[in-house]
Amino acid sequence: MSMQTLYQDLIIEHFKRPIGAGLREPFDVEVRHVNPTCGDELTLRVHLEGDKVADVSYDALGCSISVAASSVMADVVTGGTVSEAMQRYEDVRAMLQDRTGQPDPDKLGDAVAFAGVAKFPARVKCALLGWAAMRDALVQALDRTGESA
Amino acid sequence: MIEEGRGYDVESVREDFPILTRRVADDRPLVYLDSANTSQKPQAVVDAMSEHLLRHNANVARAVHQLGAEATQAFEDARADVARFIGASRPEEVIFTKNASEALNLVARVVGEPSDYSVGRGDEVVVTEMEHHSNLVPWQMLCRRVGTRLRWFGLTEEGRLDTAVGDIINELTKVVSLTYVSNALGTVNPVERIARRAHEVGALVVVDASQAVPQMPVNVSTLGADLVAFTGHKMCGPTGIGVLWGRYDLLAELPPFLGGGEMIETVTMQGSTYAPPPHRFEAGTPPIAEAVGLGAAVRYLERLGMENVAAHERRITAYALEALQQVPGLKIMGPSEMVDRGGAVSFTLDGVHPHDVAQVLDSLGIAVRAGHHCAKPVHQRFGIQASARMSPYLYTTTGEIDSLVKGLDHVQAFFGTSGGAR
Numbered sequence: 001m002s003m004q005t006l007y008q009d010l011i012i013e014h015f016k017r018p019i020g021a022g023l024r025e026p027f028d029v030e031v032r033h034v035n036p037t038c039g040d041e042l043t044l045r046v047h048l049e050g051d052k053v054a055d056v057s058y059d060a061l062g063c064s065i066s067v068a069a070s071s072v073m074a075d076v077v078t079g080g081t082v083s084e085a086m087q088r089y090e091d092v093r094a095m096l097q098d099r100t101g102q103p104d105p106d107k108l109g110d111a112v113a114f115a116g117v118a119k120f121p122a123r124v125k126c127a128l129l130g131w132a133a134m135r136d137a138l139v140q141a142l143d144r145t146g147e148s149a
Numbered sequence: 150m151i152e153e154g155r156g157y158d159v160e161s162v163r164e165d166f167p168i169l170t171r172r173v174a175d176d177r178p179l180v181y182l183d184s185a186n187t188s189q190k191p192q193a194v195v196d197a198m199s200e201h202l203l204r205h206n207a208n209v210a211r212a213v214h215q216l217g218a219e220a221t222q223a224f225e226d227a228r229a230d231v232a233r234f235i236g237a238s239r240p241e242e243v244i245f246t247k248n249a250s251e252a253l254n255l256v257a258r259v260v261g262e263p264s265d266y267s268v269g270r271g272d273e274v275v276v277t278e279m280e281h282h283s284n285l286v287p288w289q290m291l292c293r294r295v296g297t298r299l300r301w302f303g304l305t306e307e308g309r310l311d312t313a314v315g316d317i318i319n320e321l322t323k324v325v326s327l328t329y330v331s332n333a334l335g336t337v338n339p340v341e342r343i344a345r346r347a348h349e350v351g352a353l354v355v356v357d358a359s360q361a362v363p364q365m366p367v368n369v370s371t372l373g374a375d376l377v378a379f380t381g382h383k384m385c386g387p388t389g390i391g392v393l394w395g396r397y398d399l400l401a402e403l404p405p406f407l408g409g410g411e412m413i414e415t416v417t418m419q420g421s422t423y424a425p426p427p428h429r430f431e432a433g434t435p436p437i438a439e440a441v442g443l444g445a446a447v448r449y450l451e452r453l454g455m456e457n458v459a460a461h462e463r464r465i466t467a468y469a470l471e472a473l474q475q476v477p478g479l480k481i482m483g484p485s486e487m488v489d490r491g492g493a494v495s496f497t498l499d500g501v502h503p504h505d506v507a508q509v510l511d512s513l514g515i516a517v518r519a520g521h522h523c524a525k526p527v528h529q530r531f532g533i534q535a536s537a538r539m540s541p542y543l544y545t546t547t548g549e550i551d552s553l554v555k556g557l558d559h560v561q562a563f564f565g566t567s568g569g570a571r
C-alpha cells in the first residue's frame with residue numbers, strides 16, 4: 001500500500017510543527033495515556049471555561065501519526081464546546097475503527113487526512129491516542145464540576 | 150571475531166522455508182528481519198505436524214487404543230528430542246508449557262508455595278534491567294504476593310550487565326533470574342559466572358534462554374542454571390509450545406503449578422497426591438501436535454548443526470553492525486561490537502520515530518519490529534521510548550542486510566531527514 005495513503009502531507013506537516021504542543025497553565029485536568037504495545041506516551045491537559053474548551057495542551061512522545069493526531073485534535077477542539085469535542089472524538093473513532101460514513105471536512109478539519117490510517121490497523125491506536133486522552137480529560141473535568149458527561 | 154565454520158549453504162537452507170519466497174508490498178521479495186519476535190518455519194516442521202494430526206491423532210497418556218499409543222509415543226519422543234538437543238540428563242527434566250512466559254510464570258508461582266525452595270518475606274529475588282517483561286512481571290507478582298524484595302543488576306552504557314555493584318546477590322537472595330541473550334540489546338550475559346555467585350549463597354538460578362537456544366549451542370547441564378525457559382516458535386517450531394527445563398531432583402521437590410488431569414498420582418475428595426515430574430507440571434491435555442512440531446524443529450536444527458547456526462548468526466550480525474553504523478544518524482542500542490553478542494540489533498534513527506521507520510520499511514517488503522520489544526525498562530535506561538529492531542536468523546543473507554540499509558536511506562529521504570541523499 002502506498003505510503004502516501006498513510007503519510008499525507010498534512011500529517012507530516014502537523015508532525016513537524018505540532019499545533020498547541022507543550023504543557024500550559026491553567027488547566028483543570030491532566031491525563032497520561034500510553035500506547036502499551038509501542039510505548040508512545042502522551043500527557044495532556046484541558047482547561048474549560050464554562051462549556052468551552054479553552055485550552056488543550058500536551059506533551060507527546062510518539063510516532064508521526066500519534067504526534068500529528070494530537071496536533072490536529074488540539075486544533076479541532078480548542079475554542080469549541082465540550083459536547084462538540086466529544087462528538088469529534090466519536091467521528092474520528094468511527095472513521096478509523098468502524099470505517100463508516102464519509103468524514104466531513106467542515107467538522108473534522110485536518111482530521112480527514114487520517115482517513116487512510118484505517119487501512120493500517122497497527123497504526124489506528126497511534127492515531128486515536130490524542131483523541132482518547134482528550135475525551136478522558138473532558139470526562140474527568142465534567143465529573144469534577146459535578147455535571148454529567 | 151568472525152568464524153567461517155564448516156557452515157552451510159544459506160541459499161539451500163532458504164529453500165526449506167517456503168514463506169521466504171513470498172513477494173509482498175507491490176511484488177517485492179520479503180526481507181524478514183523479525184526472527185527474534187518469531188522465526189519462520191521449515192517445511193519439515195509443518196509436515197511433521199500435519200502428518201501427526203492427519204494420521205496419529207489421539208489424546209496422550211489416557212487412551213489404550215493404538216492411536217493413543219502412537220500419539221503418546223510421538224509426544225514423549227518430542228520430549229526426548231528436546232532433552233537431547235539441550236543436553237538434559239534425562240527427558241523427564243523437560244516440561245512442556247505453552248511458551249516461555251508460561252514457563253517463567255510456572256517457576257515464579259511455585260517458588261512462592263511452601264517447599265524447601267520457598268521464597269517469602271525478608272528474602273530477595275534478583276533480576277536484571279534487561280529482562281523481557283516475561284521474566285520481570287512474574288517476579289514482581291511473586292514479590293507482591295509474598296512480600297519479597299525485588300532487586301536487579303543495572304546496565305552499563307554499552308548495554309552489558311553492571312556487575313560491579315557487589316552485594317546485589319547476597320545471603321538473602323533466594324532466586325536469581327536472568328536472560329541469557331537479551332532480545333532488545335543482543336547482549337549475551339555471563340550466566341556461568343552469575344550462577345556460581347548465586348549458588349554460593351544458596352539461591353536458585355533461573356535462565357530465560359528464549360533468545361539463546363534458537364541461535365547458539367546451549368547445554369543446560371553445564372550452564373550452571375537450575376531452571377531454564379525457552380519458547381518453541383523462535384527456534385523454527387510452532388507457537389503454543391514452550392519448555393521449562395529443570396534439574397530433576399529440584400523438580401521433584403517443587404510443588405505443582407496448575408491442577409487438573411494428568412498431573413496427579415491419586416485423587417480423593419479429601420485431597421490429591423501429585424505425579425512425578427514432568428507430568429506434575431503439565432495439567433490437562435498438552436499441546437501434542439505442537440510438541441511434535443518442536444521435536445521436528447530441533448531435529449532440523451541438529452541437522453544444520455548449532456555451531457553452524459551460531460557461526461552464521463555471528464557473521465550476519467557482524468555484517469549488520471558494520472553496515473548499520475555507516476547510516477548517518479543511526480544509533481545502536483546495545484553492544485556495537487560482535488563480542489558476547491547475539492543477533493538482535495536495536496537502533497534509533499535521528500528525527501524518525503521507530504514506528505515510522507518500520508512502516509516505511511514495510512512498504513519496501515522489509516519486516517522489522519518497532520516499539521519497546523517487551524523490554525520497556527531497557528529503553529527507559531537508555532532514555533528512549535522505543536527503537537526499531539532487526540533480527541536475523543539462520544536463513545538471513547547479507548543481501549537482505551544490504552536491502553535494510555538501502556531501505557533506511559529511503560526512510561530518511563521520505564521524512565526529509567539527514568542522510569537521504571547519500
Ligand SMILES: Cc1ncc(COP(=O)(O)O)c(C=O)c1O
Nearest residue numbers: 248249250281283332359360380
Ligand atoms: C528474552 C525473551 N524472553 C521471553 C520471551 C517470551 O516468549 P513467549 O512470548 O513465547 O512466551 C521472549 C519473546 O517474546 C524473549 O525474547
